[in-house]
Amino acid sequence: MTKTVERPAPAVRARPAQAPPPTAGRGRRRLADQGRAYGFLLGGVLCFALFSWYPAIRAVVIAFQKYTPGSDPEWVGTANFTRVLQDPEFAAAWRNTLTFTALALLIGFAIPFVLALVLNELRHARAFFRVVVYLPVMIPPVVSALLWKWFYDPGAGLANEALRLLHLPTSNWSNGADTALVSLVLVATWANMGGTVLVYLAALQSIPGELYEAAELDGANLPQRVRHVTIPQTRFVILMLMLLQIIATMQVFTEPFVITGGGPENATVTVLYLIYKYAFLYNDFGGACALSVMLLALLGLFSAGYLRFTRSDGEGA
Numbered sequence: 001m002t003k004t005v006e007r008p009a010p011a012v013r014a015r016p017a018q019a020p021p022p023t024a025g026r027g028r029r030r031l032a033d034q035g036r037a038y039g040f041l042l043g044g045v046l047c048f049a050l051f052s053w054y055p056a057i058r059a060v061v062i063a064f065q066k067y068t069p070g071s072d073p074e075w076v077g078t079a080n081f082t083r084v085l086q087d088p089e090f091a092a093a094w095r096n097t098l099t100f101t102a103l104a105l106l107i108g109f110a111i112p113f114v115l116a117l118v119l120n121e122l123r124h125a126r127a128f129f130r131v132v133v134y135l136p137v138m139i140p141p142v143v144s145a146l147l148w149k150w151f152y153d154p155g156a157g158l159a160n161e162a163l164r165l166l167h168l169p170t171s172n173w174s175n176g177a178d179t180a181l182v183s184l185v186l187v188a189t190w191a192n193m194g195g196t197v198l199v200y201l202a203a204l205q206s207i208p209g210e211l212y213e214a215a216e217l218d219g220a221n222l223p224q225r226v227r228h229v230t231i232p233q234t235r236f237v238i239l240m241l242m243l244l245q246i247i248a249t250m251q252v253f254t255e256p257f258v259i260t261g262g263g264p265e266n267a268t269v270t271v272l273y274l275i276y277k278y279a280f281l282y283n284d285f286g287g288a289c290a291l292s293v294m295l296l297a298l299l300g301l302f303s304a305g306y307l308r309f310t311r312s313d314g315e316g317a
Helices: 022-062 079-085 088-108 110-121 126-138 141-151 158-165 180-205 209-217 222-233 235-249 254-260 271-281 285-316
Strands: none
Touching (some): 088 235, 110 180, 126 180, 141 158, 141 254, 209 222, 222 235
C-alpha cells in the first residue's frame, strides 16, 4: 500500500503595498495651490468691495435721501436731483469739465505718444530720460499743484519772469478767467504723462523690427512709418489709454481745488469740485451723492458705448 505524503502548502507571500500613483500627489499640490490663490483673491475682493463697491452703493442710496451727519436719513425721492439741476453752478461745472476733457485730449494725449516715440529712438541715456519723464508722477499731486501755483503767480512767478526776460507780454495764467482752465490742463498733463509715456514705450518696443525694415525698404520715411506701422500696431493701447484719460479728466479735482479754488468767476469749477462743495461746504450729502450718481451714470454709459464701438470697429477691420 502506497503511503501518501502530504506536502505543506506553500506560504503565501504578502504583496507589498502599492505606492499611490504620482498623479494623486500632483492633484493634492494643485488643490493646495489653488486654495492659496483663491485665498489671496478673496482678500483682494473683500478689500475692493469694502472700499469701492460699498461706498458706491451707499452713495446711490443717499442720493435719494435727506442725509445730515448725526441725524436719521429721510427718504426724499428725486428731490436732491431736482435741487442740483436747478443750481446755477451745475451748468458751469459740467461745461468746465467737458472743456477740460476736450483740451486734455488735444494737448495731453498727443504729447505722451510723441515723447514715447522720441525715447524709443534714443540710443544713449535712455534710462535717464525715462526717469526724468516719470519723475512728475512720483511727486504727490498736492505738492505738484502747489509748485505750479507758485509758477503761475502773476507777480513773482517763474512763468512771467521768463516772459519778462524774453521781453514778451506777461499773462494772468491761473488768475485769468480766459486762461485759467488751459493753465490747469497744462498742470494735469505734466503731472500725469509719465505713466502714459512708459505704457506707450512698452507697446512700441513690442512691435517687430521686421515691419520697420520692410517699410524702409519700400522707401517709407519716418512719418509714413509712424502712420502705417506704429499707430496700427499700437491701436489697442491707444484706444484704451484714451478711454482711461477721458474718465480721469472728467474727475479732475486736485488742480482746481489747490491752484484756483474754482475761480476766477467759476471758470474752473468742475463736477468733482462741486461735489466737494455740496458735501463739505454746504453739508448737503444728498446733493453731493446725487451729483456723484449723475457722473457715475454718464461715465458708465460712455465707457460701455466706447468699448462697444471700438470692439465692433476692430472686428470689422
